[in-house]
Amino acid sequence: MDFPALDFGRVRTYPLRERDHTVHTTDLAKRWAKGGSFGTFLDSLPRLLAGNDFRALVAATVAAHRQKRPVLLMLGAHVIKCGLTPVLLELLDRGLINALALNGAGAIHDFEIALIGATSENVQQGLDDGSFGMIDETGQLMNAALADGIRQGIGAGRALGEAIVKSRYPHKSLSLLHHGVITNTPVTVHIAIGTDIIHQHPTTDGAVLGEATYLDFQKFTAVVAQLEGGVVLNLGSAVILPEVFLKALTIARNLGHTVDHFTTATFDMNHHYRPMENVVKRPTHKGGQGFYFIGHHELLIPLWAAAVLEGISS
Numbered sequence: 640m641d642f643p644a645l646d647f648g649r650v651r652t653y654p655l656r657e658r659d660h661t662v663h664t665t666d667l668a669k670r671w672a673k674g675g676s677f678g679t680f681l682d683s684l685p686r687l688l689a690g691n692d693f694r695a696l697v698a699a700t701v702a703a704h705r706q707k708r709p710v711l712l713m714l715g716a717h718v719i720k721c722g723l724t725p726v727l728l729e730l731l732d733r734g735l736i737n738a739l740a741l742n743g744a745g746a747i748h749d750f751e752i753a754l755i756g757a758t759s760e761n762v763q764q765g766l767d768d769g770s771f772g773m774i775d776e777t778g779q780l781m782n783a784a785l786a787d788g789i790r791q792g793i794g795a796g797r798a799l800g801e802a803i804v805k806s807r808y809p810h811k812s813l814s815l816l817h818h819g820v821i822t823n824t825p826v827t828v829h830i831a832i833g834t835d836i837i838h839q840h841p842t843t844d845g846a847v848l849g850e851a852t853y854l855d856f857q858k859f860t861a862v863v864a865q866l867e868g869g870v871v872l873n874l875g876s877a878v879i880l881p882e883v884f885l886k887a888l889t890i891a892r893n894l895g896h897t898v899d900h901f902t903t904a905t906f907d908m909n910h911h912y913r914p915m916e917n918v919v920k921r922p923t924h925k926g927g928q929g930f931y932f933i934g935h936h937e938l939l940i941p942l943w944a945a946a947v948l949e950g951i952s953s
Contacts, residue, residue, distance in 0.1 A: 662687065678949050692930045697943065699902035699928070700735070700870050701950035708868040708901075709737040713884065714815075715875030716744035720759055721937045724752065724813055726944045731818050735947060737869075738825040738862040739796075739815060742879045743835035743852075746799055746816065746828040750781055753803045753814035771836075778840025785851045786844060794854030795828035825862060827855035829883050856883065864891035866898045872943075873905040873918045875936055881917035888922055900926035906939050907932075 669683035681697075684690040703710050712727070730736045741749065751758035754776065765771030781799060788798020800816035811817045819826030830852040832838060832845060863884070873880060891898050903923055905914040910931065919929035932939055 677945055678953070681946055681949065689932060693932070693943070693946070695928065696870075696902065696904050696930050697946040697950055700943075700947045703868060703870045703902075704735055704947075704951060706868060708870075709862060709866055710735060710870045711738045711740070711862055711866065711872070712736055713740040713871065713873045713876055713880040714742075714745050715877070715880070716742060716748055717875045718936050718940065719745055719748040719752070719815070721935075723936060723940050724749070724815060726941050727815060728813070728818055730944055730947070731815075731822055731824055733948070733951075735951070736824065738827070738859070739819060740827045740829060740859055740880055740883070741796070741815070742876060743828060743830040743837075746795070747777060747781065747835060747837060749815050750799060750803065751777055753806075753808045753811040753817060754780070755808075756810040756813075772839050774836065775840070778837040779842055781837045782840060782842040782844065782847070786847045789847050789850050792854075794858055795830060795848075795851035796826040796855055796858075798851060799828065800826060825858055827859045828852060829855060829859070829879055831879055834879075856887070859883065860887040860890050863887040864894070864896040864898065866891075866901050867896075869901050871901065871903045871918065871922075873903070873907075873914050874940060875907055876914070877907070877911045878913055881913040885917040885921065902928050902930075904930040904932065906934070906936060906943075908935060909933065 666686040668685045671680070671683060675683075681694075684693070686694075700710055702708075714727075718727075727736065727739075731739075748758040760771070760774075762771055765773070780802070784799050784802035785795055787802070788794065791798070793801075796816060796819060800814075800818075800820035803811045803814050803817040804820045808814075816826055818824070828851075830848050832848055837843065838848070866888075871884065873884070888898060901923070903918050905911075905918050907914060910933065915931060919931050923929040
């Protein structure tokens with residue numbers, strides 16, 4: 640094959656003034672001045688890309704709060720393990736979170752913090768010697784609380800929360816499950832049987848786990864049914880909660896509820912398929928907006944929380 644040389648001298652150009660520009664001097668970051676406020680810091684961020692997305696999410700959250708629309712947080716367990724419970728408790732106290740959804744591991748870490756003020760273990764060591772997840776107290780107490788909740792006709796989140804409230808656990812003020820009860824905020828727990836350490840305990844009853852989490856799925860769906868104009872944040876759940884959310888949204892729409900215009904966001908350290916498709920893209924197809932933020936929870940979540948608190952005070 641022959642490839643004759645092209646005549647670059649015939650390339651057509653046009654004046655710079657005629658181009659549509661995507662970056663202007665007004666979009667650039669501002670220099671930081673010592674002693675500035677947090678609001679000044681937010682204003683100093685570039686008005687480009689994730690900087691604009693972050694502002695839009697904060698604005699949507701503040702607007703939902705002011706318009707009395709739900710702000711729903713779905714938490715992966717890592718959010719609790721990396722020390723963010725106090726940040727979320729502040730938002731619960733201010734009425735800025737209207738519902739919380741945890742996976743089973745998140746509920747375990749929250750429960751253990753209330754019980755002994757510590758959680759998590761060396762997985763590799765425990766896996767090597769067969770002791771991983773074989774703690775007695777966590778399984779015994781949580782399984783008993785779930786069974787007691789079923790006898791009362793209440794779901795997993797409320798059952799675990801009430802057990803903590805009634806207990807003398809020394810650190811229960813640092814529990815999201817506990818706070819859900821005392822602030823009357825729905826906290827649901829979405830259990831996948833076989834994924835959590837308490838399912839290894841001799842007291843585990845599969846029927847209890849299934850009924851407790853199904854009651855919470857019904858409660859969660861009732862929250863999603865009122866989500867029009869609200870906000871959903873998926874904080875670090877890669878599979879379970881994005882799937883639960885998609886099914887709950889389908890049921891809400893199937894039953895005739897208008898849930899078309901709302902804001903969603905995922906905060907995670909990597910891009911994942913389900914959080915993108917089932918939280919950010921598919922649910923907002925009929926309206927609203929979705930965002931995906933990549934970074935460490937221990938940095939991004941406090942930044943979002945502080946920005947929202949700043950927004951409601953302005």
